[in-house]
Amino acid sequence: MSLAELFPDVKLLPRADKLRLMQFLAVELGQEEGAPLSSAAAEYPIWTPLNAFDAAETLTGVLKNRKTCVRIDAPAQDAASLAEANRLAELVRTELVQWESETSFDELMQMRRGRQWLL
Numbered sequence: 001m002s003l004a005e006l007f008p009d010v011k012l013l014p015r016a017d018k019l020r021l022m023q024f025l026a027v028e029l030g031q032e033e034g035a036p037l038s039s040a041a042a043e044y045p046i047w048t049p050l051n052a053f054d055a056a057e058t059l060t061g062v063l064k065n066r067k068t069c070v071r072i073d074a075p076a077q078d079a080a081s082l083a084e085a086n087r088l089a090e091l092v093r094t095e096l097v098q099w100e101s102e103t104s105f106d107e108l109m110q111m112r113r114g115r116q117w118l119l
Contacts, residue, residue, distance in 0.1 A: 010021065049055060075081065099108055 010018065013021065075085065096108075103111075
């Protein structure tokens with residue numbers, strides 16, 4: 001049977017059969033080239049975290065032993081840093097003056113950032 005004769009029959013196949021045909025052809029080509037691909041009939045083990053109690057214990061131990069904190073360093077006090085801080089503060093003051101007095105800080109932050117400021 002020629003390829004031209006196969007095409008009309010392949011078009012009539014349901015979607016699932018077309019997918020099986022594609023898989024069959026891919027496996028066949030792989031075997032012909034000496035690089036066998038996975039077979040549809042074969043079973044392959046897949047690792048899953050389900051019931052992986054050792055992994056859960058390890059992660060819990062790491063999280064318990066990890067010291068979490070927020071570190072806040074004092075800002076630099078040199079003249080250049082203070083000048084930059086004053087410049088940025090003036091920019092913020094100028095921008096805040098433009099907003100209506102009815103706008104809350106949370107609404108302002110949501111408009112500026114496109115998300116809620118406080119969760």
